[in-house]
Amino acid sequence: xxxxxxxxxxxxxxxxxxxxxxxxxxxxxxxxxxxxxxxxxxxxxxxxxxxxxxxxxxxxxxxxxxxxxxxxxxxxxxxxxxxxxxxxxxxxxxxxxxxxxxxxxxxxxxxxxxxxxxxxxxxxxxxxxxxxxxxxxxxxxxxxxxxxxxxxxxxxxxxxxxxxxxxxxxxxxxxxxxxxxxxxxxxxxxxxxxxxxxxxxxxxxxxxxxxxxxxxxxxxxxxxxxxxxxxxxxxxxxxxxxxxxxxxxxxxxxxxxxxxxxxxxxxxxxxxxxxxxxxxxxxxxxxxxxxxxxxxxxxxxxxxxxxxxxxxxxxxxxxxxxxxxxxxxxxxxxxxxxxxxxxxxxxxxxxxxxxxxxxxxxxxxxxxxxxxxxxxxxxxxxxxxxxxxxxxxxxxxxxxxxxxxxxxxxxxxxxxxxxxxxxxxxxxxxxxxxxxxxxxxxxxxxxxxxxxxxxxxxxxxxxxxxxxxxxxxxxxxxxxxxxxxxxxxxxxxxxxxxxxxxxxxxxxxxxxxxxxxxxxxxxxxxxxxxxxxxxxxxxxxxxxxxxxxxxxxxxxxxxxxxxxxxxxxxxxxxxxxxxxxxxxxxxxxxxxxxxxxxxxxxxxxxxxxxxxxxxxxxxxxxxxxxxxxxxxxxxxxxxxxxxxxxxxxxxxxxxxxxxxxxxxxxxxxxxxxxxxxxxxxxxxxxxxxxxxxxxxxxxxxxxxxxxxxxxxxxxxxxxxxxxxxxxxxxxxxxxxxxxxxxxxxxxxxxxxxxxxxxxxxxxxxxxx
Amino acid sequence: xxxxxxxxxxxxxxxxxxxxxxxxxxxxxxxxxxxxxxxxxxxxxxxxxxxxxxxxxxxxxxxxxxxxxxxxxxxxxxxxxxxxxxxxxxxxxxxxxxxxxxxxxxxxxxxxxxxxxxxxxxxxxxxxxxxxxxxxxxxxxxxxxxxx
Numbered sequence: 001x002x003x004x005x006x007x008x009x010x011x012x013x014x015x016x017x018x019x020x021x022x023x024x025x026x027x028x029x030x031x032x033x034x035x036x037x038x039x040x041x042x043x044x045x046x047x048x049x050x051x052x053x054x055x056x057x058x059x060x061x062x063x064x065x066x067x068x069x070x071x072x073x074x075x076x077x078x079x080x081x082x083x084x085x086x087x088x089x090x091x092x093x094x095x096x097x098x099x100x101x102x103x104x105x106x107x108x109x110x111x112x113x114x115x116x117x118x119x120x121x122x123x124x125x126x127x128x129x130x131x132x133x134x135x136x137x138x139x140x141x142x143x144x145x146x147x148x149x150x151x152x153x154x155x156x157x158x159x160x161x162x163x164x165x166x167x168x169x170x171x172x173x174x175x176x177x178x179x180x181x182x183x184x185x186x187x188x189x190x191x192x193x194x195x196x197x198x199x200x201x202x203x204x205x206x207x208x209x210x211x212x213x214x215x216x217x218x219x220x221x222x223x224x225x226x227x228x229x230x231x232x233x234x235x236x237x238x239x240x241x242x243x244x245x246x247x248x249x250x251x252x253x254x255x256x257x258x259x260x261x262x263x264x265x266x267x268x269x270x271x272x273x274x275x276x277x278x279x280x281x282x283x284x285x286x287x288x289x290x291x292x293x294x295x296x297x298x299x300x301x302x303x304x305x306x307x308x309x310x311x312x313x314x315x316x317x318x319x320x321x322x323x324x325x326x327x328x329x330x331x332x333x334x335x336x337x338x339x340x341x342x343x344x345x346x347x348x349x350x351x352x353x354x355x356x357x358x359x360x361x362x363x364x365x366x367x368x369x370x371x372x373x374x375x376x377x378x379x380x381x382x383x384x385x386x387x388x389x390x391x392x393x394x395x396x397x398x399x400x401x402x403x404x405x406x407x408x409x410x411x412x413x414x415x416x417x418x419x420x421x422x423x424x425x426x427x428x429x430x431x432x433x434x435x436x437x438x439x440x441x442x443x444x445x446x447x448x449x450x451x452x453x454x455x456x457x458x459x460x461x462x463x464x465x466x467x468x469x470x471x472x473x474x475x476x477x478x479x480x481x482x483x484x485x486x487x488x489x490x491x492x493x494x495x496x497x498x499x500x501x502x503x504x505x506x507x508x509x510x511x512x513x514x515x516x517x518x519x520x521x522x523x524x525x526x527x528x529x530x531x532x533x534x535x536x537x538x539x540x541x542x543x544x545x546x547x548x549x550x551x552x553x554x555x556x557x558x559x560x561x562x563x564x565x566x567x568x569x570x571x572x573x574x575x576x577x578x579x580x581x582x583x584x585x586x587x588x589x590x591x592x593x594x595x596x597x598x599x600x601x602x603x604x605x606x607x608x609x610x611x612x613x614x615x616x617x618x619x620x621x622x623x624x625x626x627x628x629x630x631x632x633x634x635x636x637x638x639x640x641x642x643x644x645x646x647x648x649x650x651x652x653x654x655x656x657x658x659x660x661x662x663x664x665x666x667x668x669x670x671x672x673x674x675x676x677x678x679x680x681x682x683x684x685x686x687x688x689x690x691x692x693x694x695x696x697x698x699x700x701x702x703x704x705x706x707x708x709x710x711x712x713x714x715x716x717x718x719x720x721x722x723x724x725x726x727x728x729x730x731x732x733x734x735x736x737x738x739x740x741x742x743x744x745x746x747x748x749x750x751x752x753x754x755x756x757x758x759x760x761x762x763x764x765x766x767x768x
Numbered sequence: 769x770x771x772x773x774x775x776x777x778x779x780x781x782x783x784x785x786x787x788x789x790x791x792x793x794x795x796x797x798x799x800x801x802x803x804x805x806x807x808x809x810x811x812x813x814x815x816x817x818x819x820x821x822x823x824x825x826x827x828x829x830x831x832x833x834x835x836x837x838x839x840x841x842x843x844x845x846x847x848x849x850x851x852x853x854x855x856x857x858x859x860x861x862x863x864x865x866x867x868x869x870x871x872x873x874x875x876x877x878x879x880x881x882x883x884x885x886x887x888x889x890x891x892x893x894x895x896x897x898x899x900x901x902x903x904x905x906x907x908x909x910x911x912x913x914x915x916x
Contacts, residue, residue, distance in 0.1 A: 700901075717775070
């Protein structure tokens with residue numbers, strides 16, 4: 001007998017919230033420590049370190065002290081990737097403004113900062129290069145000798161299919177400017193040395209505790225069992241906190257060396273300069289179209305500015321390779337060729353940030369679609385109708401398999417909500433009043449919840465993917481789910497409790513999800529790539545089924561019934577159709593303390609399970625309606641519509657929260673956020689939040705969300721991931737809307753953020 | 769010097785350059801107030817000082833000598849906290865104490881504040897997770913309750 005779903009699908013309140021709203025969360029910087037660390041950072045973008053001098057009395061550590069620590073060298077063994085290395089503290093050479101050179105240790109943060117300010121560093125500056133195209137020039141300065149031609153990647157893909165001769169060949173280049181994920185909680189680490197065991201407990205702002213543990217132990221050359229990594233409450237991450245911070249390695253090394261406990265917190269300036277950047281890309285597409293608008297072929301040239309170093313574990317190839325693999329997006333065509341380059345420059349390393357490559361490739365494809373529509377005299381919706389994948393499973397030109405989705409349906413849903421004909425009438429009327437409104441569409445699919453088979457295609461030395469869970473019920477009937485994923489705001493303690501509750505027949509308040517502690521949880525890869533609900537949820541479904549069977553057998557034994565007649569719901573087991581019941585707590589107690597009564601069963605209630613699927617694709621369509629003020633060049637977003645399909649929504653409230661947060665970041669990517677370097681000196685110019693503009697509630701309009709649920713076999717829970725979708729479609733929808741608004745002027749803008757200055761420039765160019 | 773926080777007195781010994789945010793977190797052990805930028809933009813450090821919402825990272829502790837400070841730890845199960853939970857006004861929770869104190873001050877000053885006043889006030893603080901909809905909904909719900 002199978003209980004119907006009772007908790008999955010409900011917008012129940014989050015278990016995480018009560019502590020957080022009371023200010024009782026525990027974030028890394030909340031932990032006290034007798035010693036604090038402050039890093040001295042390079043004031044210049046490139047040069048040779050001639051001398052580092054501290055004031056007398058300072059406790060300073062430099063690369064010379066860390067000589068026994070291996071350099072970071074994340075690896076991909078395919079595609080000709082050049083594995084550039086990074087010394088944990090700069091050793092002889094600095095390659096970007098903000099690179100850590102020395103660590104100062106003192107009793108308080110303020111004191112450590114004082115000592116750091118007194119350090120003098122003599123650097124013989126060399127000429128930096130911060131722009132990718134400039135770095136590709138043969139006359140450009142060499143950023144690092146181990147990356148010839150300033151390239152870590154120059155790889156090509158070509159599908160077997162040759163393109164039919166197109167009626168229209170259209171070339172389009174987009175430029176996506178550099179972003180910083182900017183979690184509100186800056187990165188922090190707290191390394192505690194335990195004198196009794198010699199172990200170090202590293203509490204830190206990470207999305208991937210086990211990977212951090214393995215990496216740091218490897219680099220320091222210590223047994224992994226001597227390191228415990230804890231991700232406490234983490235104040236969001238968006239990918240920035242999945243990459244290993246060299247500073248974390250220094251903290252653990254110092255804890256062991258000094259046999260004490262130390263803490264480090266970066267400030268906002270350090271985060272803007274020296275955490276991880278992303279999205280600094282140019283994507284050029286040459287599309288071949290038939291006269292009716294069918295897309296026949298795409299030739300792509302992707303250039304990613306990857307910075308001076310490579311993030312662990314994803315490597316510096318992550319953005320260009322993911323672009324190459326996923327650029328075809330939701331469109332049905334076979335002839336695809338792509339060149340993808342990763343270019344090193346004297347800037348902060350690029351690493352995954354929510355959406356990773358897909359915001360830029362979606363921007364490229366969606367701008368191309370609009371331009372093709374205009375060239376062929378087609379409606380932008382029609383050209384997409386002609387090309388969106390409609391039959392599943394569908395294999396993309398790069399071999400990705402799209403499971404059941406609703407690519408066309410979400411577009412129709414979003415367009416219906418936008419009431420396009422009425423909009424067009426209004427747009428025309430307002431143009432006569434010198435007001436310029438525009439509508440922009442972005443259709444996309446989002447690869448989520450993928451396991452080892454998918455990651456293996458990338459050839460990373462660290463191939464993540466699978467997730468293991470340990471599910472147990474204690475003698476009191478309370479359930480504990482220990483997971484290798486590591487949530488930092490996604491509400492997994494709630495949504496996974498809903499899944500477990502339904503699997504076992506208990507209530508979510510009886511389920512505690514344990515995460516973020518490598519001493520307590522099974523090895524896992526953490527939370528990123530819109531994977532955790534799918535993978536941990538799937539594994540918990542398997543473990544839940546096994547435990548449910550055991551509970552049924554115990555109930556059958558105790559109630560003298562057939563296991564098939566046992567229903568378990570709301571923490572109570574019942575012989576179906578009768579009043580004969582036992583609480584789950586009684587079943588649990590018997591399992592542990594009366595095990596002799598169940599000789600066919602192992603004692604206790606504990607199951608582990610692993611889920612490692614090929615992956616699944618969610619899909620969505622974003623439609624933006626904007627007004628561009630042609631005197632101030634400001635953009636006002638009048639409406640933002642999302643129609644999404646992520647399969648079964650485990651908790652609709654949490655799902656919508658993910659969409660809203662992602663769209664907000666996508667809007668900011670489209671209009672406001674940009675990390676800027678000085679082209680001559682290589683100095684980073686955006687070092688405060690007055691320069692790097694994060695959106696306030698004023699900049700984010702109400703977002704209208706519509707849902708479809710396509711259930712596919714590719715995911716055991718029926719749920720697909722959706723955490724990144726908001727960032728993927730929003731920039732394209734907004735940029736297309738801006739271009740639609742400016743169409744009467746013949747102005748074209750293919751760069752984000754679409755700042756007033758850039759809009760002004762596009763209009764000026766069109767007038768000339 | 770003395771800090772009076774949530775009605776309790778803390779006798780602390782700090783350098784003149786110690787910010788109120790750091791004094792609350794370190795000397796008073798009240799880590800609910802968070803530090804996000806240290807230059808007055810993100811508002812994660814917002815507390816209430818003599819009835820006004822202020823950025824604790826921009827005030828020296830000594831400037832709060834003699835003032836009544838309220839932090840998130842002193843809210844004690846307020847309607848706003850309840851509303852944040854009901855309306856999904858938080859995800860990672862890092863900006864939440866700042867928003868709670870900001871909204872508390874706004875609604876105490878004007879319990880029937882208009883939508884525009886609320887949105888204008890809430891634009892003082894940054895959230896990176898929620899896209900703001902849940903936060904705005906929560907504050908307006910409490911305002912609506914106050915009207916009834």
